[in-house]
Amino acid sequence: MSEQTTAAPPAPPPPGRPAPSPRASRPGARNTLARLGPWPWIGPCVALILLVVVWPVVEMVITSTHKISGLGIDFGFNGAGRYQKLFADPRLGAVMLWTIVWTVLVVGFTMAISLALAQLYNQQFPGRRFTRWALIVPWAASVIVTSIGFRWMLDEVAGVLNRLMIDLGLISSAQNWTGDAAHSKPWLILVAVFVSLPFTTYTLLAGLQTVPGEVYEAARVDGAGKWQTYWRITLPLLRPSFLVALVINLINVFNSFPVIWGMTQGGPNTDTATSTVFMYVLGQTDVGEAAAMSVVNFAVVIVMVLLFLKVSRWNEEN
Structure with missing residues (x-):
């Protein structure tokens, strides 16, 4: 009589570990x-970019092809009529010229002063922590509130600047x-620089603090002076942070609205209006033309x- 062998039952899973699920064991x-x-x-x-950026842009382009009154009444499709009206506006040339001057001056002064402040705050000196905190104040406060505060400071009747300058004998x-x-215009540039300095x-300070100290030690050993070290080591290594700050400032200043609207509302007439403020002014009478300006x-x-980005060779690594 031949011996019959029976297969041993599968071993139970070790205690404390659950048995593998048939669903989880499938390759799919x-x-x-x-x-x-x-x-x-x-x-x-x-999805957020599509909702917040792409969809408003599409709606803006569609709106620019319609004739819509300041009350929101849509008179239907108008093709390029709103663009023709916009480019025929005699105020547009002066507005765009002032926008370019405004952007270049504000960004230029902001970058130059911020670079000097970043160098200062990167040094060790008594009270550095408190001065850093003080720099955050213009950033923490609302830009429109800061602008209105400067407007009242410059007021002809109740402004403290006039009172101070008269007391000092600077004006009669x-x-x-x-x-x-x-x-x-000079005051608008000053306030815009003031609110742009903290960021x-x-x-730039964050970029300076990422520069390794060993690089400076090697430069000193090689006999490099302070200016040589600054131009050949500090600025090249600061380039990524500098470009980020510059691009963001260009976009923010070009699109700036609260500073000008809070101080002059683009007036008198539209003499101090940038393209963004001009767009808002147009929207009070013709929404379609304002959309075309947008x-x-x-x-x-x-x-x-x-x-x-092309000129600065953003993607080029040295």
Whole structure:
């Protein structure tokens, strides 16, 4: 009689460890996340960009092709009529010229002063922590509140600047500092630089603090002077932070609205209005023309940034 062998029953799973699920053991279920790739992580970001950026741009372009009154009454499709009206406006040339001058001067002064402040705050000196905190104040306060505060400070009747300058004998009578473009434009630039300094300074300061100390030690050993070290080591290594601060400042200043609106509302007439403020002024009578101005602003920003990135060779690593 031959011996019959019976297969041993499968060993139970060790205590404390659950038995593997049949669903999890299937190759299709195990590779689901692998097939999706990065989409579970970047999908919400893409959806947010489509909702917050792409959809408003599409609506803006559609609106610019319609004739819409300041009360919101849509008179129907108008094609390029709103653009023709915009480019025929005699105020547009002066507004765009002032916008370019405003952007160049504000960004230029902001970058130069912020670079000096970042160098200062990167040094060790008594009270450095408190001075850093003080620099945050213009950033923490609302820009429109800061602008209105400066407007009242410059007021012809109740402004403290006139009172101070009269007491010091600098002027003989009170001046209307925001009453005309010649007086108000320098103050607009000053306030815009004032509110832009904190972000730019801290961006450059963060870049300075990433420069390894060993690089400076090697430069001193090689006999490099302070200016040689600054031009050949500090500035090249600060380039990524400098470019980020510069691009963001270009976009923010070009699109700036609260400073000018809070101080002069673009007046008198539209003498101090940039393209963004001019767009708001147009929207009070013709929404379609304001949308056309928005499309022009958007196109200018895109071209400006692309040209800047090409000239600065953003992706080139030295």
